[in-house]
Amino acid sequence: MAERNAIVAVYSAGVIQGVALVTFPAASAIFSSPAYFHLSSTEYGGMFVPQAIMAIASSLMGGGLTRNFGIKRIYLLGLVANLLAMTFLVLSQFVMHNHAFAYGILLIATTCMGIGFGLTVPAINTLAAALFPRNVDRAVLVLNALLGVGTALAPAFVAIFLGLGIWWGLPVLVGAMAALLLSFSLRLSLGETERSSAAKAQKGGTKFPGRFWVFATFALLYGICETMNGNWASLYMKKLGATTTLASIALTIFWGTVTAGRIFFAAIEKWFPERRTCEVLPFVVAGAFLAISLLPTGKPYLGILAFGLAGLGCSALLPLTVSFAEEELTTIAASVAGGLIAFYQIGYGIAAFGVGPLQSWARLELNTIYGGTAIFALVMSALSFVLVRPAAAAPCSQN
Numbered sequence: 001m002a003e004r005n006a007i008v009a010v011y012s013a014g015v016i017q018g019v020a021l022v023t024f025p026a027a028s029a030i031f032s033s034p035a036y037f038h039l040s041s042t043e044y045g046g047m048f049v050p051q052a053i054m055a056i057a058s059s060l061m062g063g064g065l066t067r068n069f070g071i072k073r074i075y076l077l078g079l080v081a082n083l084l085a086m087t088f089l090v091l092s093q094f095v096m097h098n099h100a101f102a103y104g105i106l107l108i109a110t111t112c113m114g115i116g117f118g119l120t121v122p123a124i125n126t127l128a129a130a131l132f133p134r135n136v137d138r139a140v141l142v143l144n145a146l147l148g149v150g151t152a153l154a155p156a157f158v159a160i161f162l163g164l165g166i167w168w169g170l171p172v173l174v175g176a177m178a179a180l181l182l183s184f185s186l187r188l189s190l191g192e193t194e195r196s197s198a199a200k201a202q203k204g205g206t207k208f209p210g211r212f213w214v215f216a217t218f219a220l221l222y223g224i225c226e227t228m229n230g231n232w233a234s235l236y237m238k239k240l241g242a243t244t245t246l247a248s249i250a251l252t253i254f255w256g257t258v259t260a261g262r263i264f265f266a267a268i269e270k271w272f273p274e275r276r277t278c279e280v281l282p283f284v285v286a287g288a289f290l291a292i293s294l295l296p297t298g299k300p301y302l303g304i305l306a307f308g309l310a311g312l313g314c315s316a317l318l319p320l321t322v323s324f325a326e327e328e329l330t331t332i333a334a335s336v337a338g339g340l341i342a343f344y345q346i347g348y349g350i351a352a353f354g355v356g357p358l359q360s361w362a363r364l365e366l367n368t369i370y371g372g373t374a375i376f377a378l379v380m381s382a383l384s385f386v387l388v389r390p391a392a393a394a395p396c397s398q399n
Helices: 002-026 028-032 041-046 048-069 071-092 099-131 136-163 169-186 192-201 210-239 244-267 274-293 300-314 317-328 330-360 366-387 389-398
Strands: none
Touching: 002 028, 002 071, 002 099, 002 136, 002 169, 002 210, 002 244, 028 041, 028 136, 028 210, 028 244, 041 048, 041 210, 041 330, 048 071, 048 099, 048 330, 071 099, 071 169, 099 136, 099 317, 099 330, 136 169, 136 244, 136 317, 210 244, 210 274, 210 300, 210 317, 210 330, 210 366, 244 274, 244 300, 274 300, 274 317, 274 366, 300 317, 317 330, 317 366, 330 366, 366 389
């Protein structure tokens, strides 16, 4: 019973964290609209800087905090931070016409989101691996698939609440879900799962071996590629002439194919190994970026297809990177997930903030930026063969 409740809590947290994370970029049309917050591209991108910074800091501190306070407390603190992020986002709508004050509240909200993401995601990845020690890859992949379900739901919910004239209904909904999960989790006994995670936390220190940096670089590049789609898809679709609804659909399709891809690749792992998946998908991402960069104005449905392809390419890459690293780098088991999430967030911050200055200072159009991002995907493609090499080479050495 206790283990079942732990599974419910951990995997529910994945869904809620996914919705919470994408609530901000899903509402990009609200933040940029003159009728609402009227943020410039640079201001919109700047919203995510404190989120990235705090996610990086909390992810890197997660291993040490887990050793000192236990993984359950870290997980609960992450839920509290998510609840605070949604609370401040709701409060911002009451002062949105006071530009400076509203923007300050939005920055506080994204700061809390960074803390929530940086604490919650490594914690639930570690807990999922501890709950299913005999099938870590699939456990982590399924968890991240559910996180993807949440990310896909966020833009759909935004479209619904916009239609009702209450865009702030989404953060209210997410805050309520976070509060319910927090209440459920406070009474939760993780039992053997927490002891297994605590044992991992005591293994080694935080000195990263050379192999870690291969995984970290891959996670950073992935963060850039995912965020170009997750944070900028809606605005790009609007520039192509799409309605707000179609722009939300494009973002929903992106996150939906991220989720579907994670489920699909988990289901076929017996016939198509995870390491082959990790080698193939970066090429799909690169092709999707080139397709997005060539999208014609006035044909938004092609944009929906292109962002769907990008989602499929991104789908399994981050969870597989985390699970591969946790299996290989056992001497720093407590720090692996947090460290990789930190580097993923560095990539997130680069893409979330960097696009605005590239548009305003370098005068680059979004289609050019998307085309240029294909280079990062190609570097990730080359790096994927290095990332999977030790395990892939092992059978050969035995013959």
